[in-house]
Amino acid sequence: MMLAGYRRFVSLSLAVGALLLGCRQEPVAEIHAPQGEAAQAADPVSLPPSSWPWWRGQDRDGIAHQEIADFQWTSQPNVVWSAKIQGLGHSSPIVVGDKVFITTADAKQETKSLVCYETIMGKPNWTTTVHQGGFMRTHQKNSQASATPATDGKYIFTAFVVKDSLYVTAIDLKGQIVWQKEAGPFRSQHGYGSSPIIFESYVIVLADSDGPGFLAALRRDTGDIVWRVGRSSEPSYGSPILAEVAGRQQILIGGTGKTSAYDPNNGELLWSVSGPAKTTANTPVVAGDLVISTGGYPQNGSIAVRVDRDGEKVRETIEWEARERIYVPSPLVHDGKIFAVNDDGIGLCYDAVTGERLARKRIGGNFSASLTLYGNYMLVPDEDGTMHVFDATPDFNSVAQFHLEGNGFASPVFAGGKLYWRTSTHLYCLAPAS
Numbered sequence: 001m002m003l004a005g006y007r008r009f010v011s012l013s014l015a016v017g018a019l020l021l022g023c024r025q026e027p028v029a030e031i032h033a034p035q036g037e038a039a040q041a042a043d044p045v046s047l048p049p050s051s052w053p054w055w056r057g058q059d060r061d062g063i064a065h066q067e068i069a070d071f072q073w074t075s076q077p078n079v080v081w082s083a084k085i086q087g088l089g090h091s092s093p094i095v096v097g098d099k100v101f102i103t104t105a106d107a108k109q110e111t112k113s114l115v116c117y118e119t120i121m122g123k124p125n126w127t128t129t130v131h132q133g134g135f136m137r138t139h140q141k142n143s144q145a146s147a148t149p150a151t152d153g154k155y156i157f158t159a160f161v162v163k164d165s166l167y168v169t170a171i172d173l174k175g176q177i178v179w180q181k182e183a184g185p186f187r188s189q190h191g192y193g194s195s196p197i198i199f200e201s202y203v204i205v206l207a208d209s210d211g212p213g214f215l216a217a218l219r220r221d222t223g224d225i226v227w228r229v230g231r232s233s234e235p236s237y238g239s240p241i242l243a244e245v246a247g248r249q250q251i252l253i254g255g256t257g258k259t260s261a262y263d264p265n266n267g268e269l270l271w272s273v274s275g276p277a278k279t280t281a282n283t284p285v286v287a288g289d290l291v292i293s294t295g296g297y298p299q300n301g302s303i304a305v306r307v308d309r310d311g312e313k314v315r316e317t318i319e320w321e322a323r324e325r326i327y328v329p330s331p332l333v334h335d336g337k338i339f340a341v342n343d344d345g346i347g348l349c350y351d352a353v354t355g356e357r358l359a360r361k362r363i364g365g366n367f368s369a370s371l372t373l374y375g376n377y378m379l380v381p382d383e384d385g386t387m388h389v390f391d392a393t394p395d396f397n398s399v400a401q402f403h404l405e406g407n408g409f410a411s412p413v414f415a416g417g418k419l420y421w422r423t424s425t426h427l428y429c430l431a432p433a434s
Contacts, residue, residue, distance in 0.1 A: 025233070028184050028214040033227040033266040042201035042221040046153040048097030050416035054150035055092065055195035056283060056370075057413065060241050062332050068375040069417035071432045073389045073400035078433040080418065081122035082404075082426045087113070089145030090193070090368070093422050095119065095415035096151050099173065100429075102422055103130075103158055105144030110135055112145055112160045114171055119416065122429055126175035134162035138191030141328075141368060141383075141409070146193035147239075150203065152220055157203045159183075161192040166207045168196065168218055181223035187211035189235040193281065197242050199249070199264040202226060208236035208255050215240070215251070215267060229267040232256035237281035246289050246307045246314065255280040259293040259305060261314075271316040276301040282330040282370065285338070287352035290319060292338055296327025302338075304355055320355030324348055330370040332378065334392055341367050341380050341388070347396035359394040369411040374419075381408025385423055404428055 047053050049066075056062045071077070087106035094101050098119050105112045110133050116125040135144055147159045155170040155178060164187055169180040186192060189210035197204045202217040213231035218224065236255030242264060243252055250261040250270055256279075260272040277295025284293045287304075294302040304319040324342065331340040338350040341363055349359040365382035372379050377399060378390045385408045391397040406423025413420050419430040 025185075025187070025211045027230045028212045028228065030230055031216075031225050031228040042219060043152075043154060045198060047151070048153065050095070051097060051153075052093070052095040052413040052415040052420075053153070054094060054198060055148040055239055056241065056330070060243065061285065062330065062370060062411070063334070063373040064375075064414035067417040069432045071419070071430070073377065075400055075402050077402050077430045079404070080429045080431045082428045083117055083122045083124060084426055085115070085422070086127075087111070087145070088143050088424060089422070090143045090409040091145055091148040091195070091422070092410045093413055093420045093427065094149055094151060094156075095413065095420060096153065096173070099125065100420055100427070101149055101151075101156055102427060103145040103147070103149055103160075105135070107135070112162070114149065114156060114158055114175075116175060117427060119418070119429065122427070128171055128175045128177065130158055130169050130171070130177070130180075131160055131162045131167065136161045136164075136188040136191055138188070142191035142193060143409075144191070146191065148195040150196045150198050152198055155220065157196050157198075157220070159192075159194065159196050159205050161186045161188060164188075166192070166205060168203060168205055168223065170220065170223060179223035181218060181225070183207065183216045183218065183225065184214045184228060185209070185212060190237065193237050193239070195239040197240055197251070199242055202264065204240065204251065204264060206240045206253060208232065208234065208238075210235040213256065215253070215262060217264070217267065227267040229262070229269070234278065236279050239283045241283045241285075243286045245286055245291060246309045248309070252284040252286070252291055252293075254282070254284050254293040254295060259284065259291065259303065261291070261307070270314050271307065273303070273305055273316055273318055275299075275318070276303045276321070281328040282326070285331050285333050287333045287336070287338065290352060292331055292333070292352070294326035294331055294340070296325045296343065300325035302326060302331075302350075304352070322350060322355055322357065324360070328368045329380070332371040332373055334373055337394065339371055339378060339392075341371060343367055345382065347390070349394040349396070359396060361396045363388065363396065368409045372412045372414065374414050379412050381412065381421070383407055383409060387412070387421065
């Protein structure tokens with residue numbers, strides 16, 4: 001009996017070992033950018049006037065910098081048009097001249113699509129099915145279409161997870177797929193929501209998954225992977241952002257327990273610090289040479305990283321830390337201050353340089369969208385679909401609230417003096433009353 005028991009133990013151990021070995025995933029194979037003479041550049045990014053071309057707007061800061069119109073915010077906004085959305089998505093719209101684009105996923109058809117509308121009256125121009133099938137596991141607050149697309153003025157770039165892989169697709173302004181490439185593997189825990197960024201000839205995507213993670217740059221014209229570097233094997237959900245810090249362009253990423261910066265030319269890690277949390281679901285912001293990074297699971301808090309240069313060497317130091325939870329909504333920098341309405345409906349304001357908390361005001365509700373600055377006002381919807389309009393001051397003085405059909409997980413965007421807002425059911429275009 002002892003021998004039989006021992007054999008059973010050995011068999012069980014071998015089975016468990018084989019299972020663990022089978023579950024172990026090798027790191028993503030890295031691809032390094034060619035050294036020496038640069039490859040032929042893609043066509044320059046060329047955006048029509050009145051565009052909001054990617055996540056957080058043209059300057060990647062959540063601020064509308066052009067054509068500020070007087071909306072005279074009230075509880076009865078002037079809705080120019082609305083369009084019913086087939087399917088569900090949490091991605092924000094992007095605007096390219098006279099066209100507005102959203103991504104959506106239809107659970108019944110199991111399709112992931114890009115939809116184009118006219119900005120004038122909201123007429124649907126076309127719908128392109130980017131993928132069929134291969135839906136991933138998601139959190140109840142996530143969707144199959146949470147990554148905001150990006151454009152170079154010629155193509156629209158989408159990022160979708162299909163059958164345990166992240167795919168990037170280039171679609172022209174007539175709705176034709178130009179190329180589609182697998183950027184690398186992605187094992188979903190709660191889904192995907194990282195928006196692509198555009199840098200010179202590249203479209204850059206982040207995949208922090210429940211398995212080998214990576215950051216990759218693909219050519220905008222061909223989809224060829226120029227470089228790909230490995231990251232942690234821990235899930236996180238934030239979007240990278242491109243910003244100039246300490247005199248050089250850097251890709252800034254919060255998540256997997258670190259805040260890190262990469263060279264967008266070749267994926268080289270420039271610097272990294274611990275914190276603020278293992279998991280983030282938002283985007284860092286920049287205030288001068290300070291990088292503000294926030295997170296919310298399992299740790300709560302924010303950090304400000306001062307970045308400077310000594311010749312070609314980059315030096316980073318944590319300037320200050322705060323303990324409030326800002327997990328899914330991205331913070332906003334304005335007038336030397338950091339603003340956010342956090343997940344739990346609390347308005348927060350910090351001095352960007354010192355980290356002193358200037359305000360903590362309960363707004364109420366739950367929030368996943370991010371503040372957008374428009375003139376002297378900040379706008380953000382709560383998850384129930386009420387748009388909140390505040391004065392852009394630490395007081396978070398409420399100017400107006402209005403509710404439109406659908407839930408509010410996407411952030412508001414502005415282009416050509418109009419507000420485009422995507423809810424769970426509709427795409428809306430609002431303008432000042434005539």
